[in-house]
Amino acid sequence: SAVISQKPSRDICQRGTSLTIQCQVDSQVTMMFWYRQQPGQSLTLIATANQGSEATYESGFVIDKFPISRPNLTFSTLTVSNMSPEDSSIYLCSVEDSGGAADTQYFGPGTRLTVL
Amino acid sequence: KQEVTQIPAALSVPEGENLVLNCSFTDSAIYNLQWFRQDPGKGLTSLLLIQSSQREQTSGRLNASLDKSSGRSTLYIAASQPGDSATYLCAVRGERGSQGNLIFGKGTKLSVKP
Numbered sequence: 020s021a022v023i024s025q026k027p028s029r030d031i032c033q034r035g036t037s038l039t040i041q042c043q044v045d046s047q048v049t050m051m052f053w054y055r056q057q058p059g060q061s062l063t064l065i066a067t068a069n070q071g072s073e074a075t076y077e078s079g080f081v082i083d084k085f086p087i088s089r090p091n092l093t094f095s096t097l098t099v100s101n102m103s104p105e106d107s108s109i110y111l112c113s114v115e116d117s118g119g120a121a122d123t124q125y126f127g128p129g130t131r132l133t134v135l
Numbered sequence: 136k137q138e139v140t141q142i143p144a145a146l147s148v149p150e151g152e153n154l155v156l157n158c159s160f161t162d163s164a165i166y167n168l169q170w171f172r173q174d175p176g177k178g179l180t181s182l183l184l185i186q187s188s189q190r191e192q193t194s195g196r197l198n199a200s201l202d203k204s205s206g207r208s209t210l211y212i213a214a215s216q217p218g219d220s221a222t223y224l225c226a227v228r229g230e231r232g233s234q235g236n237l238i239f240g241k242g243t244k245l246s247v248k249p
Contacts, residue, residue, distance in 0.1 A: 020181075023178075025178075028176065059241070060241060061139070061224075061238075061239040061240060061241050061242075062179075062224070062226075062237070062239040063239075064236050064237070067236075077236070111178060111179070123169065123181050123184050124169065124181065124226075124237060125181060126171075126178045126179035126180075126181075127178050128176060128177050128178035129176075129178045131176075
């Protein structure tokens with residue numbers, strides 16, 4: 020299984036500012052995923068990040084609002100830009116196990132973001 | 136469009152009880168189904184994964200079943216303990232095996248009272 024860490028674990032931000040969330044994995048993975056969990060809602064996939072290429076965004080999410088970097092096979096960042104209170108959510112990084120337990124997906128501890 | 140529903144939204148039981156959490160999905164053409172538990176500040180922990188060709192999976196006190204044709208899965212927890220208190224999430228992946236794009240339910244918040 021993969022061990023995933025995220026920074027920061029939580030933050031309180033002002034409207035109009037940006038926050039960059041970091042995700043570190045203890046092994047090399049091809050694809051990393053970013054999810055959002057709004058209060059009382061399901062987790063929703065924001066985008067898929069492959070190393071060396073542009074991230075692929077799901078419907079309703081755009082690169083200008085959620086720019087993603089993927090500089091190597093163990094690290095990715097998600098930036099939440101020009102934040103509004105509607106961006107208050109838990110943001111989770113995820114990877115897929117391409118080894119033993121095929122197709123099992125693992126998640127980081129999440130970043131709890133509150134926008135005032 | 137795939138939709139995943141979990142019932143009940145919350146459940147409180149005394150320690151030692153056996154319990155069942157329910158998950159239903161609208162499109163039976165799934166690749167697999169995964170159950171997670173979510174603890175505050177600790178993200179999601181994968182509990183069990185059932186491939187579309189399987190009927191059930193077991194791990195310790197947990198047993199997950201899948202009835203793909205009827206769009207249902209259950210998570211059975213035997214002899215519940217206070218440490219089982221968490222939110223349990225069900226997620227399905229579409230038949231094309233679209234990596235990463237799990238469709239989640241809203242979860243069942245379980246509280247096991249000592």
